[in-house]
Amino acid sequence: MQLPELFEEKMKHLLGTEYEDFLAGYEKERHQALRVNPAKISAEEFLRISPFALQPVPWAKNGFYYGTEDRPGKHPWHESGVYYIQEPSAMSVAELAGVQPGDRVLDLCAAPGGKSTQLAAAMEGKGLLVSNEIHPARAKILASNMERMGVPNALVTNEPPQRLTPHFPSFFDRIVVDAPCSGEGMFRKEEQAVIQWSQDNVGLCAARQQDILEEAAKMLRPGGILVYSTCTFAPEEDEESVVRFLLKHPDFSVKQVEAYEGFAPGREEWVKLTEEEKESVSAERLEEILASVKATFRLWPHKLDGEGHYAAVLEKAGSRDDRKSRERTDRSGGRKSAGKAGGATADAAAWKLYEEFAADALTHCPEGIPMLFGEQLYLLPCLLDLSGLKVLRPGLHLGTVKKNRFEPAHALALALKPEDAKRRVSYGADSREIRAWLSGESLEADGTEGKGWTMVCVDGFPAGWGKLAGGSLKNHYPKGLRKNLES
Template sequence: MQLPELFEEKMKKLLGTEYEDFLAGYEKERHQALRVNPAKISAEEFLRISPFTLEPVPWAKNGFYYGTEDRPGRHPWHEAGVYYIQEPSAMSVAELAGVQPGDRVLDLCAAPGGKSTQLAAAMEGKGLLVSNEIHPARAKILSSNIERMGILNAVVTNEAPERLAPHFPAFFDRIVVDAPCSGEGMFRKEEQAVSQWSQDNVDLCAKRQQDILEEAAKMLRPGGVLVYSTCTFAPEEDEESIVRFLLKHPEFSVKKTEAYEGFAPGRPEWVKLTDEEKESVSVERLEAVLASVKDTFRLWPHKLNGEGHYAAVLEKADGNQGEELSTLRIEKTERKNRKNGKSSGKSGVVSAEAEAWKLYREFAADTLVHGHEGIPMLYGEQLYLLPCELNLEGLRVLRPGLHLGTVKKNRFEPAHALALALKAEDVKRSVSYGSDSREIRAWLSGESLEGSDGRGWTLVQTDGFSLGWGKQAGGILKNHYPKGLRKQ
């Protein structure tokens, strides 16, 4: 691999005698991994039935390296959300966040969705996950991956951090900032990262990262945890970004976290500050902040089986929590109105949302054994189930919770997302075909199948994993697999 000359010179100065080992890492075979979705299957059970050659990723609870001959992206289980294909080093970030069920979590720079889906797995469907991505096209990919993994409690937004922050003041328990960066750690994986590299871009990314951290700080509650990460080696974007942020924010500190085997400590000696920055705090404070950088993490490709990453776990001091923590409080009166099918306007007037909910309930009575808890909200013709009462006014929202379906001329058509969030025991009608069967190949390409004598919406599965909806009628199982997902 031909690396940028200036990059090589810079890394040689930083690493000294270690540089040759670092350079040799580019000749190593790149490792690929997947992460099992515990909402679909346990890691133990997946290991038992998996057709792939798997070895555990040491720092990821449900992560596994797969063999070079394996093609998990082509297997029907991928479309069923049984696992997520993810770069192994990237799996470290969500693990370091220490998310618990019931937490309020923000993934601020979330596309394509690896870290969001990993955070969601730790939440076990409880609490609130806000997955945000500033770029519209990437936000759509993020939203589709949230759908594929059958996540119930996620809201997907397409916003700049400075527009998101006023909606969530001091609200989140955990925030992940996987910051846009120069991508030096991805040189083995992405040739484009090599061709686009420049020191000017490194400096630009470092400035942008400070802006993002400033907004993230506003949204973290006192006592909360913020995980900052990049996929670059540049100290300007790694240790320096953390030091500059900490010098401005004495309420934050590096949280000492146990390192996994192969994780290297941060390098405070690589931090370069201006005289003005050094003089902005006491000598003792500066020394303490620099020393704390050793408790951040560098993941080097020549020291572990993964690409280059940097991660820092920061904790916000527990201060006065008497302030208003959230604009997202669940108002009991409003929830009661929604459940009773009343509009929030004139008393006794049934809203379009209530009519949509009525149609959904009719569908549910015919099709579902078990549904999901939440608050119904109608966006145009689309009915969603919010995990809690949310004030989303003024925000660009791609997915306000679980997509239940579409209201069409006094009938309800269930969403693909709903199918992926259900299991066979949740529905009254389901069929399952082997992942290597002719039926599944035909189904994924959009063909209808031979049905039974029954009628109505039917959950179609492969090896017991939900793939989508079919509709039984006249001995035919009509295919409702989304056209945009069909295999050619």
């Protein structure tokens, strides 16, 4: 592999005698992994039924390496959100966030959604997850992945971080900043990262990371946890980014968390500060900050089975003192969706249509606060003032209300359990039917009784909606998702 000359020189200088091992790492086979979605199946059960050659990723509860011959992205289970294909080192970040069900969590740089879907899994559908992405096209991919994984309690926004801050001051329990970076750790995976690499870009990324961290700091509640990560080796974007942030934020410190085997400590000696920066705090504080860098993590491809990554867990001083605001925003969070539809006539009419659909097609309804946006009906995880924000998904998309008819959303099918649907048909992953279905074909449904909205499953995992009538199952798999999977 042809690495940028300047990058090689820099790494040689940084790593000294370890450099040859580091270079040899580029010759190692690249490890690929998937993360099982516990909302769909337990890891134990997945291991039992999986056709893939799986080995656990040591640092991720539901993470597994798969074999070089395996193609999980071409398997129909992928379309049902049974797993998410994710680079193994990247799985460390959400684990470090220690998210609990019921937390308020922000993933500030979230697309395509690896960390967000992992955070969502830890939240078990409880609490609020805000997944934000600055780039519009990437934000759409993020929204689609959140739907595929059946996440019911997430808002997907498309904003620069500073536009979110006024809406969420001291609001979140946990924030993940998986920062845009120079991507040195992904050279083996993404050729583009090699082509675009320059030392100037490293500097630009480092400056941008400070801007993003500033906004994150304002949105984190006292006592909250901020996980900062990159997929680069550049100390300017790793240890230095953390140190610069800590110099400006006396209320933050590095939290000691347990390292997994193969995780290496951050390197204090690689931090280069200006005299002005060094003098901005007392000598004791400077020493303390620099020493604390050892409790941040470097994931090196030559030391573990994964690509290059860096992660730091930062804690904001203080304790939760936001009971009042929490009561205000969470007041209706647990309300059954069978409640009122926000009061407005259009909302009430839409809600009635949804209820008629639910009475006919569902045995169980998801919970949340119903809200109509144009023709789209959503269930919100809690009430928030989102005015002025670009919101792609304000919560779980229930469906579309058109000309006095309700059409259930694909997202709803993926967020439900199979037993939540009164009518369902299930095809095997190897069947001709499921491949035809995912490519957009309607199916013969001889022997399937009933009429109306029917959940279509693959091996029992919800995959979308069909409409049953006269022995035929009309395809309502979204046009944008249709694909021909190889058999």
